[in-house]
Amino acid sequence: MEYKLRCLTCNKVYESTYDSQLCDKCHGVLEVEYNFISESFINIPDSFWGYSNILPDSKSYKKYSVGLTKLLRSNLNENLFFKLEFQNPTGSFKDRGSVIELAKANDYGYKRVVCASTGNMAYSIAYYAKLYGIKATVYVSKDANKDKLYNIGKTSNATIVKVNGDFTAAQKLAEKHAFRKREFLTGDYCYRKEGQKTIIYEILAQLRNTRNIIVPIGNATLFSGMLKSLKEIKDNYPKTHLPKIIGVQSAVCKPLYEAYKKESIIRYEKPKTKADAIAVGYPTFGPQALKYMKDLDSTIVTVTETEMKNEQKRFYDNYGLIVELASVAPVAAYKKLKLQNSETVAVITGKNV
Numbered sequence: 344m345e346y347k348l349r350c351l352t353c354n355k356v357y358e359s360t361y362d363s364q365l366c367d368k369c370h371g372v373l374e375v376e377y378n379f380i381s382e383s384f385i386n387i388p389d390s391f392w393g394y395s396n397i398l399p400d401s402k403s404y405k406k407y408s409v410g411l412t413k414l415l416r417s418n419l420n421e422n423l424f425f426k427l428e429f430q431n432p433t434g435s436f437k438d439r440g441s442v443i444e445l446a447k448a449n450d451y452g453y454k455r456v457v458c459a460s461t462g463n464m465a466y467s468i469a470y471y472a473k474l475y476g477i478k479a480t481v482y483v484s485k486d487a488n489k490d491k492l493y494n495i496g497k498t499s500n501a502t503i504v505k506v507n508g509d510f511t512a513a514q515k516l517a518e519k520h521a522f523r524k525r526e527f528l529t530g531d532y533c534y535r536k537e538g539q540k541t542i543i544y545e546i547l548a549q550l551r552n553t554r555n556i557i558v559p560i561g562n563a564t565l566f567s568g569m570l571k572s573l574k575e576i577k578d579n580y581p582k583t584h585l586p587k588i589i590g591v592q593s594a595v596c597k598p599l600y601e602a603y604k605k606e607s608i609i610r611y612e613k614p615k616t617k618a619d620a621i622a623v624g625y626p627t628f629g630p631q632a633l634k635y636m637k638d639l640d641s642t643i644v645t646v647t648e649t650e651m652k653n654e655q656k657r658f659y660d661n662y663g664l665i666v667e668l669a670s671v672a673p674v675a676a677y678k679k680l681k682l683q684n685s686e687t688v689a690v691i692t693g694k695n696v
């Protein structure tokens with residue numbers, strides 16, 4: 344789809360030829376804007392690329408196999424389903440966004456990309472960068488999950504830079520790196536969000552009466568991406584039934600939850616959760632998510648570390664599936680919410696433990 348980019352901080356508008364995901368005026372994050380979106384939420388396409396009519400135009404899209412993950416009915420309640428996002432090639436939902444970001448980097452002629460990550464995104468970016476013949480540098484916390492870093496080394500030629508700090512520190516360094524070396528900045532930015540919003544289109548096609556979708560919140564790209572896609576559907580097709588999006592944070596890393604409850608600005612919080620995929624002290628797309636939440640009757644809840652650990656074990660015992668802690672945060676949240684009588688989908692985001 345044809346699109347423009349708008350800065351979420353200063354409102355400056357860019358044509359799609361602009362080759363960055365940050366505003367050159369104020370350094371704010373950009374958002375993809377379309378004039379119109381098609382009714383792609385009605386049927387599930389033969390492949391992820393059937394969603395090209397809700398994705399930003401690119402001449403570099405390659406038909407890599409991504410997305411179209413299964414919906415599994417739970418044995419907790421007949422109305423609860425799991426969206427198995429770990430079925431993506433690198434084991435997490437990140438691949439949906441990485442295929443878009445790398446295609447755009449290729450459109451603009453970049454031979455190098457850089458990103459910051461808690462682990463899954465670095466693996467995903469490194470994997471698709473290699474497929475595109477692009478060199479990747481990934482900034483990760485020195486405490487990053489060793490198995491995730493091992494996967495990067497095993498499947499790509501990416502350079503790993505370990506940072507003495509958390510994800511937010513790594514993100515600042517990756518942004519400086521991109522600016523200094525004139526490399527394409529990838530990660531939790533606007534093009535990723537467009538790819539990730541396909542999850543909601545798939546869910547609506549797979550389970551037409553979905554009332555609630557529960558997702559973990561790290562950098563809030565998936566959460567705000569889902570809200571953005573609902574807003575796009577609402578604006579274009581006002582009569583469409585829309586599900587409620589419920590975000591989940593760890594009780595020991597909940598900056599967006601606090602801002603939402605107190606109706607305040609988001610304040611950085613040092614992440615203390617063991618669920619590394621959602622260990623983000625300041626969610627990049629948090630302010631935008633808060634803005635959308637009011638309009639779309641969305642909410643945020645928290646779960647404890649013990650609840651996630653117990654749920655991770657139950658998931659293995661009940662389904663024979665090993666998934667990471669952040670992935671079962673929505674399942675732990677479900678048990679606290681009274682949703683038994685309405686169709687609910689918990690997004691199981693990744694399996695890289």
Ligand SMILES: [Zn+2]
Binds near residue numbers: 350352353354366368
């Ligand atoms: Zn700006």
